[in-house]
Amino acid sequence: MDAGERALFAKGVQDATAGSTGADLDAALAALGWADALELDEHAAVADLFEAQGRAGATSGALDVVLVRALGEQAGAVVLPPLGRTTAPGHLQDGTVTVQGLGTAATGGDGPVHVACATDDGVVLATVDGLERRVIGGLDPALGLVEISGTAPGVTTGPVPWDDVVAAGQRAIAHELVGAAAAMLDLAREHALERIQFGVPIASFQAVRHRLADSLVDVESARGALDAAWEAGSPLDAAVAKAIAGRSGRLVARHAQQVLAGIGFTLDHPLHRYVRRVRVLDGLLGDARTLTRELGEQLLHERGLPAILPL
């Protein structure tokens, strides 16, 4: 996409995510040709949609589309690892698949799903039907996550590059986290400028300004890491970007909650939706704490650093 096309596309997905969610958003994305854009320019398609989706607090089946594509499949829904994990959610033995994982709202209906399965020879993909599904209420009911579990016969389609699949999903969710964090910062910023105490906007107090400044630093640092992770393309870079985005989402939530104070604690105010969303998104495909610890374990094991991000 050239710059003009990109801007038009970004505007299209922003309008779609602002005006619809769930199945309606999927329809709007289909009308926009988002799946075609994904083939044309994966970075642009994922970055623009997921950041807009995070900003709007919308949901869609786009994560499944990204994962299906990374798996080399044509269509369907994909089982995610359990909260906080990156390991394959299935286990294959003697033609039987045991599954413990999560699905997006798109996996909620009946029918077969794609399950990455750990085997002695690496990760293989199985298509599995007849698993149990439980719609999750939990902290963020609007996200529509589904718990998927059970044991069923599976049709194996061969080995899959699971690390790359995880990386593709991590980049997408990281963009969504950045969008949600940016939305919280916007809410807190507007409130700080409008809320008058002691005769002045609370935005004039340094204690408030520095929380907002720190929030922007966090958002921009996650954005920068994500851009770098796209360019580098490796699973390590994607995991680093996801961890930074997850931590940044949590920190911005903390600052925004404090700046928005009383009004931000009510259900009338939209903040709570983002606070819930970042917490759960952080847990999908590896939360910041787990990814950070695993990264540290790897570096300690290697007793050195990889070269990163060349000029």
Next chain:
Amino acid sequence: MELDELRPALDAWLDEHADELAPDEAGLATLDEQIAHLSQVKRLAFDAGWMRWGWPERVGGLGGPALLRAYLGEALTARGFVEPGMYSMTEVLAPTMIDFASPELAAEMVPRLLRGDETWCQGFSEPSTGSNLAALGCRAVATHEGWLVNGQKVWTSFAQFAQRCVLLVRTGTPESAHRGITALFVDMDSPGITVRPLEAMHGVPEFSEVFFDDVLVPVDRMLGDEGRGWAVAMDLLPYERSTALWHRGALLHRRLDQVLAAAEPGAVTPSEVGEAFQHLYAFRARSLATQRRLHAGGELGPETSIDKILIATAEQAVFDLAADGLADTVALGDDPTAARWRSEFLYSRAATIYGGSSEIQRNIVARRLLDLGPDR
């Protein structure tokens, strides 16, 4: 010359000349030794052409994009051939000269800095104006012979070694704030200049007090016009937060790598290691984007305050890890290598203070990037 062409050739040259380029001392050398060694490295790199790439031909350069300079400093730092704080003074002061000195003065002076013939310093901070730069009070009065300077600067890095100083002085009324500041290029051997190095916590007399007592500076040594010194400072600071920070990031990468190689098993937790690496990654990603923007001809402004906040965070994370991972070395070691780790750990405490404190950077982010209006 483009980066893809320069990179392998430079890498090969650095490997080939490693013996001449590496410092003799494995650990902490004296500042005199460090300055002498830096001059030697710059001279070798200048004569081989590397130090000239990325600088305009009118100041002794060979042209080409500034990315070439970013890579040279990174490559020298990554191999331990230079200390980036000292090396990168060139990145801060030469662009200012190119932008504001008369063409004749820039052509005469900048090659001396690039070739390592001279050390320059930057006279900005004063005892009563640290963060509030616009309130500086060091005065210059116009006379028939030139500007007559009286006053004091402090935290002037490497002043005791410097032949020249980019100096901010007040030429307007005391109330003129940023409108009454003028930038001068001062010979440090001028009569009336006294340099007194400060004993600093990290054991290196990097910073000095500089006293000006009726120091005469010729009129042709003005950088920019009278009363336009604030523009010089504003032009210089983004350079301080772009290529110079990129070089410093290379040092942090090298040091974190060394900590991991040398840390006692169990001395640091995986989470601490992972987080330090992520801070470094976030800085480098940000600084890389800044380099790309410079390369594309973009102007740098207040958004580089984010780069500065990120590197200060990364620097303290890396050296916190060093102080824990190499606790015996840092706390108890008395050999030169231990002295260097200790010195750098202590120096990292200042990363959130020098070059505009983290609080000032957050004020800039709040005012200029978030548009939060005036503060109280």
